[in-house]
Amino acid sequence: MHHLSKSRNFAIMLIPSVAVYTLYIVISVFVAIYYSFTKYSGVGVEKWVGLKNYKRLLTDRYFIIALSNTGIILVVALITLVVLGFLLANLLHQKLKIKGVCQALIYIPIVIAPIVVGVIWLFILDPSYGFINNFLRYIGLGDYSRSWIGAKNNLAAYSIAFIYFWRNLGYIATIFLTGINMISDEIYEAAGIDGVNWFTKMIYITIPMLKETITIVIVLVVTGVFKVLEIVTQLTNGGPNHLSETLVTYSYTVSFNTGEYGYGMSIATVTFMISLVFSLFYINVINKKGK
Amino acid sequence: MLLIKRVNKEGIKGIMRGKRKKAILTIVLILVTLVMIFPLLWVVILSFKTSAQIFSEPFILPKRFDLTNYIKVFKVMNLSILYKNTAIIGFFSVTLSIIITFMSSFSLSRMVFKHKKLKDYLYNYFLLGLTIPPMILLFPVYRLTVSMHLFGTYLSLILPYTAMNIAFNTLLFVGFFNDFPGEVEEAAIIDGCGLRRLCTTVVAPMAKPIISTVLIFNVLYIWNEYPFASVLISNTEKYTIPMGSAFFKGMFSMDYGGLIASSVIIMVPQLIFYGIFQRYIVGGMTAGAVKG
Numbered sequence: 110m111h112h113l114s115k116s117r118n119f120a121i122m123l124i125p126s127v128a129v130y131t132l133y134i135v136i137s138v139f140v141a142i143y144y145s146f147t148k149y150s151g152v153g154v155e156k157w158v159g160l161k162n163y164k165r166l167l168t169d170r171y172f173i174i175a176l177s178n179t180g181i182i183l184v185v186a187l188i189t190l191v192v193l194g195f196l197l198a199n200l201l202h203q204k205l206k207i208k209g210v211c212q213a214l215i216y217i218p219i220v221i222a223p224i225v226v227g228v229i230w231l232f233i234l235d236p237s238y239g240f241i242n243n244f245l246r247y248i249g250l251g252d253y254s255r256s257w258i259g260a261k262n263n264l265a266a267y268s269i270a271f272i273y274f275w276r277n278l279g280y281i282a283t284i285f286l287t288g289i290n291m292i293s294d295e296i297y298e299a300a301g302i303d304g305v306n307w308f309t310k311m312i313y314i315t316i317p318m319l320k321e322t323i324t325i326v327i328v329l330v331v332t333g334v335f336k337v338l339e340i341v342t343q344l345t346n347g348g349p350n351h352l353s354e355t356l357v358t359y360s361y362t363v364s365f366n367t368g369e370y371g372y373g374m375s376i377a378t379v380t381f382m383i384s385l386v387f388s389l390f391y392i393n394v395i396n397k398k399g400k
Numbered sequence: 401m402l403l404i405k406r407v408n409k410e411g412i413k414g415i416m417r418g419k420r421k422k423a424i425l426t427i428v429l430i431l432v433t434l435v436m437i438f439p440l441l442w443v444v445i446l447s448f449k450t451s452a453q454i455f456s457e458p459f460i461l462p463k464r465f466d467l468t469n470y471i472k473v474f475k476v477m478n479l480s481i482l483y484k485n486t487a488i489i490g491f492f493s494v495t496l497s498i499i500i501t502f503m504s505s506f507s508l509s510r511m512v513f514k515h516k517k518l519k520d521y522l523y524n525y526f527l528l529g530l531t532i533p534p535m536i537l538l539f540p541v542y543r544l545t546v547s548m549h550l551f552g553t554y555l556s557l558i559l560p561y562t563a564m565n566i567a568f569n570t571l572l573f574v575g576f577f578n579d580f581p582g583e584v585e586e587a588a589i590i591d592g593c594g595l596r597r598l599c600t601t602v603v604a605p606m607a608k609p610i611i612s613t614v615l616i617f618n619v620l621y622i623w624n625e626y627p628f629a630s631v632l633i634s635n636t637e638k639y640t641i642p643m644g645s646a647f648f649k650g651m652f653s654m655d656y657g658g659l660i661a662s663s664v665i666i667m668v669p670q671l672i673f674y675g676i677f678q679r680y681i682v683g684g685m686t687a688g689a690v691k692g
Contacts, residue, residue, distance in 0.1 A: 113595050114512040122511070122595075126504035126526070126566055133563030134529050137540035144539065197432065205426050211433040213678055218436065220674045220681065221667055222624040224642045228649065228663040229443050232454075238656070240442055243459035278436065280685060287686045328531070335533035339626045339642070343649060357535045364539055365631060377536040388531035392524050395571075 138381065145375035151368045162375035171351040172376065175359040178266040182355065183334050185270035190281045190330050191323065197278065198285030199311075212286075216279035223276075227343025230272050234258045234344070258345050258353065265345055265353035272340055277333065281326055288322035289315065321394055328391040335384045356380045440667070447664045451657040469661035476651070477662055481637065482644040486623060489554055489640060493561040494618040498611065501566055505573030506603060510582060523574060529567030538631045545632055556632045557640070561625065565618045572617075572684065576610040613684035616677050623670065641666060 145162055149155035166172050197215070201208050218226065233240045234257040242254035257268045292315065300310050316323075338357050341347060347354040347362055354362070356376060364373025446454055447469055448462040504526075513519040541560050542551075550556045588602045604611070626642040633643060645666050652658035674681060 113589060113598070118595050119507060119511065122503040122507035123522070125500035129500065129559065129563045130526060130529065130566045133541060133544070133560050134532060134537065137537045137544065138532065140540035140543065141536045200425060200429055203422070203425055205422065205429060207426060208429065211429050214433050215436045216682055217440065217671065217674065220620065221670055222642050222645065224626050224645045225663045225667050228659060229439050232443060232446055232660065233439050238455050238458040240458070247459055275436065275439070283682055283686050332531040332533070335535070338535065343646070357533065360535055361538070370539055374539060377533070380533050381536045384531055384533050388528055391531055392527050395527060396520070396524070
């Protein structure tokens with residue numbers, strides 16, 4: 110391999126990927142950050158305004174709402190996905206006859222286009238014609254029906270978190286399952302002979318051995334939240350009156366619907382910075398694994 | 401004798417308890433599965449009801465399979481154009497991204513770098529792309545596309561889709577090559593095989609399984625991609641499948657039957673695709689996340 114490693118060969122093999130990636134991803138990030146310091150309406154030339162956009166963020170009520178909604182989605186999705194994903198993986202790890210079929214079915218939501226996912230859940234969550242409220246009324250629990258979306262409360266953020274949970278549960282459980290399968294059976298058997306119960310096994314064997322998997326799951330869930338756009342636009346379009354907006358949808362709306370590209374990019378930059386912190390964690394874990 | 405009896409009794413009890421535990425776990429698993437796939441079944445049921453029924457009596461099952469919604473959607477929605485556009489963009493983008501990331505990953509895994517650190521830096525440089533929120537890229541890529549006079553062409557989407565897949569492909573390809581012994585390649589090199597022939601006739605055939613996984617993933621990404629398409633395509637003639645779906649949300653905003661039927665029409669081919677390639681999809685996604 111050594112004598113094939115000439116500079117010319119390096120150039121041929123690496124330049125296409127590096128060029129496309131640098132141009133479209135890396136430079137784009139810097140361009141976005143540059144625009145976040147400007148005022149640009151889509152026509153003419155952008156005007157440098159310094160930190161003005163960022164100062165405006167602090168006093169923008171809708172930005173604060175978007176930030177808090179994103180926070181709610183992050184926390185709820187993280188807790189539910191890590192805990193229930195882990196439990197489901199343990200359930201799928203049991204030697205049950207139907208587990209193959211069930212795993213395949215539970216995995217489906219991650220494959221479906223997010224744009225369709227939004228529509229599907231619209232007909233589950235809508236306060237008047239959605240499934241949940243009608244079901245509750247049907248079984249006589251109508252008092253528990255709520256305005257899951259489209260009302261002046263922050264339930265929509267929880268609804269979006271739940272949809273995100275639904276979409277990712279099978280995926281996260283499968284990742285946990287792969288991790289659990291890598292723990293050798295002998296360790297469990299040894300523990301089983303000693304009469305250790307399931308819960309103790311989990312706390313003292315499974316969870317400590319899945320440390321890396323858990324880190325990866327957390328990073329995937331967190332960075333995934335910053336990729337959610339279509340589900341929200343289809344479900345509520347950020348409404349009513351921007352109350353169900355997330356950082357991503359608000360940035361999209363401000364940029365492409367209102368045409369305040371500079372301000373929109375400052376929201377995108379904040380989102381990117383939060384996500385970047387988690388990305389670095391991820392790279393760190395991947396690199397440790399490679400060695 | 402008494403002792404043996406007791407052991408037997410314990411054993412049977414143990415088996416009984418094991419069986420009961422299994423039955424309970426099976427029921428729990430079935431319930432979870434039903435809850436998970438219920439939303440999909442629900443929209444399929446709704447799609448056979450008229451818009452008025454969906455709104456006025458959402459909870460009553462359709463009395464007969466009314467196909468009006470589907471007929472309407474097929475009339476309004478030009479599915480052949482949506483699929484044609486997605487197929488053209490998908491074909492060129494996936495081919496391009498697989499070829500270039502195969503090459504770069506092979507050299508990242510196998511070739512001898514003069515500066516060893518540079519190799520790690522490059523690998524991490526690509527991996528960072530995995531976690532970048534696409535939102536921050538939309539406007540810059542739009543500007544870039546306009547400045548290259550590509551706006552509204554197929555290339556306007558082919559290139560960003562290629563770029564977006566580079567990170568994921570690198571993760572999978574490099575992971576595969578690192579796990580794969582290099583002896584066959586060394587033997588081929590000693591036989592005087594050049595780099596191009598080495599890649600096309602020796603390495604690529606061996607990497608078939610990982611290439612299939614990467615291929616399926618890239619196809620799925622493009623099939624589902626909406627944010628870039630919504631910014632870079634304005635002509636309905638060039639709409640991709642997700643764009644068509646969003647467009648019909650706007651059109652059918654008061655026509656729930658049409659909206660649901662169009663969603664089912666988008667969803668069903670994806671379910672078939674998943675059914676066929678399930679092994680690759682589940683395997684590839686977890687390998688990408690877990691193995692590194």
